[in-house]
Amino acid sequence: MILVLRALGVGDLATAVPALRALRAGHPGEELVLAAPAWLGPLVELVGGVDRLLPTDDLGPPPWPVPPSAGVPRRADRSLSGVPPWSGPPPEVAVNLHGRGPGSHRMLAGAGRLMAFRCPPAGHRDGPDWDDDEHEVDRWCRLLDWYGIPADRTDLGLRRPPPGRLPAGVTVVHPGSKVEAKRWPADRFAALARRLADRGHRVVVTGSAGERDLADRVAAEAGLPRSAVLAGRTDLGELAALVAAARLVVSGDTGVGHLATAYRVPSVLLFGPVPPARWGPPADRPWHRVLWAAGEDCAAGPGVGTAAGWAALPVDRVLAAVDEAEETVRV
Template identity: 30%
Template sequence: MIDPQWANARNILVMRLDNIGDVLMTSPALRAIKENLPEARLTLMASPGGAQAASLLPSIDDVIPWRVLWQDIGKLDFDPEREWELISQVRDRHFDAAVIFTSFSQTPHPAAYMCYLAGIPLRLGESKEWGGGVLTNEVRSAPDEIHQVERNLRLIESVGFEVSDRSLCIQVPSAKHSANALLLKHDLATDAPYLLLNPWTSCQSRNYAWDRFATAARRLAEITGWQVVVTGMEKDRDRSVPLLEALKPHAIDLVGATSLSELAALVAGARLVLTNNTSTMHIADATRTPSVIMFAGTEYESQWQPRHAPTKLLRQPTECSPCYSFTCPYQLECLDIPPEEVVAAGLELLERLYPAFQGDKGGWVR
């Protein structure tokens, strides 16, 4: 049974202040809130990057993009007025409640204090440390190794929300037409099978070597006869040039050419995805797209791994894992994986999932 105070909430602020993948991991919890309180309006507050994920989340009604001071790594200027402006904007929306989603390494207390100052009466969060009265509903922290989806669901279950589905939930229909148009520009029919390669992440410590990715993707393209759709952000354009050159004539270059929704539609349409542990991995899990994931030793697999899509996670065990580092001071030994292993993992998935696929006999049998 829902806590009586929370049962009356109709205007709820949900906060996840990290990146796209972190926001996507809240989708089962957001869906559960909507299912329990169908008349409630949910507003997502996220970082400017993470806020892009709102377009994929059917439970979200509005979004507040904001780079918060308490998760800044030294890039924000000294500007107290900016913080008062945030409080003012939140106060003006007259929220009934705030749900503060965090990872195991974060505290909800700065966010909860901001919500307190903005007049939000109900404030829910999970914490390892005592934070005074800034949270009205506090959940003691789960073990660090717990999956992030379960951490989020555990939070809302603590106030009585029932959860009917614990899988990721995204929407992509509105982007399918524009994604198909991008493929048609490269002479790929909308019903043609393709591989999708998303080779980059936002931090160096999670990037599998681009030349190895290119070798693996090229070999899979040769075996299957499929094109390789290469995706990435605009900032990845320059470093993608040698990779795209190595993939000729199999590559379809969409680096910097897609919105997040279009990327999700492309992932949903792929026969196989090759990527690192990044937001594309979570999109593939949500769309049940088979994936080979180069999973760096930066985190426990149990915290972030796909749970529903057919997936092969590849990484080498290392003593320094989990390091939670943005850059590797060593030689990325955790991702020292020969391209042949990537190819073998991809073929294993294809042969298991698609009975018409004969990897040793020339690819896809139509």
């Protein structure tokens, strides 16, 4: 068994797709198990090649015997809390696609072999060194390449879900993010949605159940009907199907943007504090447009890179990026 740890979110899973595919190709006869939150299950199915999902919603120390030198703490990492422990012997190979360690490395202690970034505090002196400025896709491809498993960074596509109950050809506006600093102001999203609707776009507003109030506010201020609010009304598989069949996606630096990248749907992605060079779509895909509040492309005026600069990103600049993204599809 090959156990892969990636206990994070939608964008994190999407950026690990080339690495997961490389592991599948490099070990075709082995069971490939992904340790990730259970709610990501529909998206894991769209990745393909993963034999089993091991839920990590309450993950703790490994259930197999661990050498005392591994120093496994009772609670290994703040992002990995508690556990339904998996049963059986330790895996032959464990792959840490979760982080640099030491917590995530120690979670995998006891496996026959650990593929991970070098982390002496966790007792792991094998593997390449971590690079903070590396793109998230390249990071995990480089890790596997170091262990002799070639990975194709362009292999980002997901399987297309079957058509469902949601409409096709819509423009998806996604104003939320679990990180508050990554949110463009709601009133600007509303102004954008109104302008897009005036241009003939069928706009829907997406988000999690916890973002329903935000989505309602954006839709109301944009003059959209309540039926346009899909926040909290879709599971992850349905959201993927919606994006896969969409005309356009406009979102912040969050998972929906990665779905647009995976399905090659024209998108405009609004980046705030985190540079797109680390999490943005590939530069060779012209149908994705990125506006970075801390970069020259934003042209937001004084205060760019601050909260004021992020809020000052003009709606007209986003609309211009929409035109650019859609024009690349028509050419």
